[in-house]
Amino acid sequence: MDFDDSHEEAVYRQQVRQWLAEQAPKWAQPVGRKETEAQKMTRARGWQSLKSAHGYVGITWPVEVGGVGGNPIEQVIFSQEESRYNVFVTPFQVGMGMCVPTLYTYMPAEQAMRYVRPAMRGDEIWCQLFSEPAAGSDLAGVRTRAVRQGNEWVVNGQKVWTSYANHSDFGLLLARTDSSVAKHKGMTMFFIDMRTPGVEVRPIRSMTGHTDFNEVFLTDVRIADAQRLGEVGAGWRVALTTLMHERLAIGKAADAPGVDQLISLAQEVCSGGVPLLDNASIREAIAQVYVNDAGLEFLRMRAQTALSKGQEPGPEASIGKLVMARTRQQVGALGMDLLEADGLDSENPKVSPFQYYYLFAPGLRIAGGTDEILRNIIAERVLGLPSDLRVDRDVPFNEIK
Structure with a gap:
């Protein structure tokens, strides 16, 4: 594992760091300020x-579709440095990290540029229409149907937990086109305009009060066959391409509270005139957060080392997401506990970051692979344990009970 950048990486990091120091503060949200x-x-x-x-979007994308043509380690470095500022990038993460790379992979370059460049500029937002009420962790269980009629497809079904669908212009859609074959073989990938007649987006208000997630209902939605990505029935292969392009975000959110915030809070809050930080059990709880964050940092370094050598990070990366989501929830709970009854005051700027992540973390533990799925990946692909039995692997989808 390398702990330091190579010479070229260090030069690039300094360039990025200097540019962000000049530009990012103008676009970062001041701490404590409420926004609509x-x-x-x-x-x-x-x-x-x-x-x-300034060339900091599409860093790894091919030049022929409008990208920068850089390497993955440059994307990682920019993401790491950008995470130091409270800039708002979430609405573009799915599109930039997964949807648009899939689009240009399965579409001629000259055609892809129509969609790539507006997405890069932030003029158009993309969402991913994958998960369904009965197909979340088991993505191959999608029931949304696409029936071909001439040069068009008619789509009916429902998607759920679609991030930023209420702000999206386009979406990648995974639909079942053949129920007579095994579930992994009967799907096809499309992209759709979210303003197409028959597309209805219903925001889901979460515990945080935000509407980042949405339900999407598709009723007799007609899309042209030209909007198909890949071959008919090859949707699973295209979906794997999408997931492989997942954003190389090796770093935590800029506004996520951590050890420093917990220590500061425990120094300020007193019990019987004594700072809570003097309590051994409090110090032990904060130390556990430190240990988790340190482990995550070493995992990030391992992934960064692999990328620096032109390799792909291994399945060990699943450990990072599993620990990160749980740790953010633990930090939120601990911060609120330190403040006791005041921990319920969402208007208190000391409380709001802890309260937000306490409420947001359960969703974070589901998104991008549930804790249970990640444990399976770690067990099977890292530890080499026997895989789960999959009794429906070769059963036609319409025969699955």
Whole structure:
């Protein structure tokens, strides 16, 4: 494992760090300031546009589709440095990290540029229409159907937990086109305009009060066969391409509270005139957070080392997501516990970061692979344990009970 950048990486990091120091503070949200959804989206689009104009969007994308043509380690370095600022990038993560790379992989370059460049500038947002009420962790269980009629497909079904669908212009859609074959063989991938007649988006208000997640209902939605990505029935292969392009975000969110915030809070809050930090059990709980974060940092370094050598990070990366989501929830709970009854005051700027991550973390533990799925990956692909029995592997989808 390498703990230091190579000479070329260090030069690039310094270039990125200097540019961000000059530009990012203008687009970062001041701590404690409340924003409307519209204000956040305006800030996100402005920051995306500025990054694109200076070559910090599509860093690893091919030049022929409008990308920078850089390498994965440069994307990692930029993501690491950007995470130091409270800029709002979430609405573009799925599109930039997964949807658009899939699009240009399965579409002629000249055609792909119509969609790539507006997405890079932040003019258009993409979402991923994968998960369904009966197909979350088992993505191959999708029941949304696409029936061919001439040069068109008619789609009916429902998607759920679709991030930022309420702000999206386009989406990648995985649908079942053949129920008479095994579930992994009967799906096809499309992209759709979210304004197409028959597409209805219903925001889901989460415990945080936000509407990042959505239900999407598709009723007799007609899409052209030209919007198909890959061959008919090869949707699973295309979906794997999408997941392989998942964003190389090796770093935590800028606004996520951690050890420093917990120590500061435990020094300020007193019990019987004595700071809580003097309590051994409090110090032990904070130390556990430190240990978790240190382990995550070493995992990030391992992944970064692999990328620096031109290799792909291994399945060990699943450990990082599993530990990160649980740790953020533990940090939120500990921060609120330290404040006792005041921990329920969402208007208190000391409380709000802890409260937000306490409420947000359960969703984080589901998104991008549930804890249970990640444990299976670790067990099978890292530890070499026997795989789960999959009794429906070769059964036609319409015969699965």
